Amino acid sequence: MPPTPGAPAEHSGAHPAAHSAAHEGILRRQSARESAARTYARALPIVPVRARGLTIEGADGRRYLDCLSGAGTLALGHNHPVVLEAIRKVLDSGAPLHVLDLATPVKDDFTTELFRTLPPGLADRARIQFCGPAGTDAVEAALKLVRAATGRDGMLAFTGAYHGMTAGALEASGGARDVRVARLPFPQDYRCPFGLGGGRGAELSARWTENLLDDTKSGVPAPAGMILEPVQGEGGVLPAPDTWLRRMREITAARGIPLIADEVQTGVGRTGAFWAVEHSGVVPDVMVLSKAIGGSLPLAVVVYRDDLDVWPPGSHAGTFRGNQLAMAAGTATLAYVRENGLAERAATLGARMLAQLRSLAAEHPCIGEVRGRGLMIGVELVDPTTGGAGSTGGEDPTRGGGEGAAPGVGPRLPSNAASLSTAAPASNAGPASAVPIPGQGKAYAQVSADPGPDALPRATQPHPPAPELAVAVQRECLRRGLIVELGGRHSSVVRLLPPLTITDEQAAAVLDRLADALASAARPPHA
16 A cells, blocks of 8 residues: 555565665665766666556665656556566567567567557558667657758757757757757747747747748748657646647648657657647657657657658668567557557546646645646646746636647736737827837837736746755655656656556545645745
8 A cells, every 4th residue: 555645655574674775785886887967866766676557666665656657658657467468478489589670570560550559641651760769869860851851951849849868859959059950939828938828829939930931031941840749748748739739730731841749758648649749630740759659668760751751771770770579568558558548548537637736736836837738747836935926727817828728738818918019109108109110001019118907917927946846846755655757947847757557546646645745845944
């Protein structure tokens, strides 16, 4: 049974002292031997030795509920029976484990099952390229593919994006420098780059994109492709509005720009649809897939429309692109998710968890926004003592929203909010001045020292992020036997990525432990 909220992680039956010595020794040797670039191991000083489903047992004998799930890799949780059976079947058959890109029955089964799940508009014309075992290599392949197909070089990508750690993937990610990528604003509500949020902010993002492509003086030549995530994960769990995604599809299709959907983390039921693009009905030209498609083992592919298949043999290769065990595990995972309706289950349970977290936000002003889609959930933590106002993602009438608002988040600002009003110049403007708008005839922008009734209310501006609080919450969660990840621009978003097999009871335990950890971390030191 899971420990009660506030209790330390549960111990297994063996003597705690013996467990602790082994645990500490392994961590000490890791610290001495491994690279300074290691990440998760710093925030999560555990040594997993056994795992099943949602539960991990550490070398110290403690048990944890794992809502990191290998950064979304474990769609069925740890060591699911169908995955283990598929792996054992290959091992027992005497089949080769390493075959480069040769055809095998295992590979044929995987491709058949994968194509069965693809959006119909793509499955009918799909080609697949097996890549190196990491999602970042599949991103590299996708960029290379569209450049070969179009004869163009530049790329369109979005603020906040994360596409991997290799050079090309980093170029397309949010923190890149010295790149061949034009950066576009990704729509979001709580920290909308235009200060509007909801459908209005998403529409401005789309118009900005359209203008950048059509303006002959924008400095952005016709690109080879556009790459986006249907839900930005590392960017802070930001679901793209469905209407905005459809606009991106329309804009790229009208201009002959291949659209690449990075579904490395959002795929295989995670967001409440088998592929996250299906929420909007968008059919991309290219899909980048990894993580869950390998059933917990390394596997990455690019699936794309057949008319893009113009690159010559050897254009993209990799020694380990024929991972037979991963393909067997992946086939079993894809089939299990499809046959058991786990995407639909993720949609239902995810909506319930989001609602409960929003109720929690009403009690904690340090929660700026709760957002997500399916079982890809984020809680942004903020400093409520410094300006701004939080948003639980609920239906707040003081916020804009409306058609085009991102799913899983609420509207943000008043629908009448505007920073410029078009008017004829007044002869007695007083403290205001009328500034002509270039190219708009007699239209003027009214600029005033008095913001007036249509100005953005100061109270609706977001609070500053609270990364220190997020670290404290993560630490308190671990003490209570719950593993969570941090993400977002300032690592101030607590992320939940539980396996799709999580039960109602386990979901309740996760939320109880998170709520208790948040209350403890947010409590004043001497309260």
